[in-house]
Amino acid sequence: MVVAGGHSAGHIEPAMNLADAVRRLEPAAEITALGTVRGLDTTLVPARGYPLELVPPAPLPRALNGALLRTPGRLRDAVLAAGAVLDRVRADVVVGFGGYLAMAAYLAAHGRGLPIVVHEANARPGVANRLAARLTAHVFTAAPGVRLAHATAVGIPLRPSISGLNRPALRDAARQRFGLRLGGPVLLVTGGSQGAGTINAAVSGAAPALRGAGVQVLHITGPRHTIEVPDGDPPYVVVPYVDEMHHAYAAADFALCRSGAMTCAELAAVGLPAAYVPLPLRGGEQRLNAEPVVAAGGGLLVSDADLDPAWIETTLIPVLTDPGRIAAMSARASATGTPDAGEVLARHVLTTVAERRGVNREAAP
The missing domain is CATH 3.40.50.2000 (Glycogen Phosphorylase B;)
Structure with a gap:
């Protein structure tokens, strides 16, 4: 599993909590986190004990300026770097939590035909998750009523x-x-x-x-x-x-x-x-x-x-x-709380992987 929840604590924390939940259910799972040098990734991810692979940052500028003109090239570089990680770790699934880092991971996974699982923590989805919701049927939100295609509300993965x-x-x-x-x-x-x-x-x-x-x-x-x-x-x-x-x-x-x-x-x-x-x-x-x-x-x-x-x-x-x-x-x-959100999302991720591999997960050891 490759998780893309980089840059801010609001993205990294639920990504790491999901990783922990997957490990509790499937201790043999190999989990890699994508990150950039611009955010909190290099501090928060290693502290949770997961391998971190860095890709070039490709944020979407909010204004019409020179940085906006350079965005396509930066995004291309980020997608190529993310794709190289997916190939190297032989990823079965990409789980994204929004933000510009997730955008690169979503596009790289889509280009390889890998399953994509999307989680949106906020009531107002960002650009990356709105795009990803059109690429996958596996879309989850923190609360009902979030405007994402075919989304299921499960809450946000939390620490035990x-x-x-x-x-x-x-x-x-x-x-x-x-x-x-x-x-x-x-x-x-x-x-x-x-x-x-x-x-x-x-x-x-x-x-x-x-x-x-x-x-x-x-x-x-x-x-x-x-x-x-x-x-x-x-x-x-x-x-x-x-x-x-x-x-x-x-x-x-x-x-x-x-x-x-x-x-x-x-x-x-x-x-x-x-x-x-x-x-x-x-x-x-x-x-x-x-x-x-x-x-x-x-x-x-x-x-x-x-x-x-x-x-x-x-x-x-x-x-x-x-x-x-x-x-x-x-x-x-x-x-109104959903303390089991991490386990619910982890089970769905593992089921998605099993379906890709053609395995009956319930019958597997």
Whole structure:
């Protein structure tokens, strides 16, 4: 299997999670990841233990400029390089998660008659996956209603530490890990892997009101951001980054966060309600990601422009201090989650390979 989920963490993480799920079902599977030197591939993929093959980057410029004129040549080079990898590893299937890297892999696979499996994590598909959906019948999305031909909604592949998380069982240990009290509500604040200035400023500015209401805070600022919050009680814990997010999810009762596809999928899978603050870019894509769980009653939606200390004091704190409402929102968030997405997608990939080889997978050892 060759996976193409390169460049951004939003593409790489589900690709690696799928690879892990395939390995759990078929330990003998040989899995190779495609990547480029421009993204996070050279950091994230080797850390997960998979071979990485680099191909030339061929991004699609958003403006009419010289780079756009050079795109056909760059794409040709990327397709040739991706095809050489497919030939060398004797690929049976290509699984793509969108982005310009996946475009090269899709075209190389199509030219060789290899099965293509497409996964779209976002509510608004990108160019690569829209093209690939016309080349294959194996198309999967994170949520229903995504506009891709003959797509099946399965969710997003997650790490087992997330998909199998028992929040109540881990809560006390997780709170002790971060220096939080065992009792009382905990608000988890995160702006994604790089942090978010708007979220950091709004929540740190509301620190006195949160403390006055008895709300503890676990604030992940992002490695490039710093905030100043005076010591006090209850605790307001500030950390730049958390490697194992399941501990943070277990410690929390509620989250305030961006609404990237992976964030929405993880919070729903663990049943953690949240106030989502969509990134005000990319044509409103992040708002679309959050809408299903918000519509189900498992979250709140606030625009980046409206998020400030006053909103936290007047709108969020009444929710944080109402255990019954948090419990109800948690159940509704959980009902929208798909913690088994990785296994479902892995089984489909293995079945696709078996069909190509003419093997009855159910009867095989």
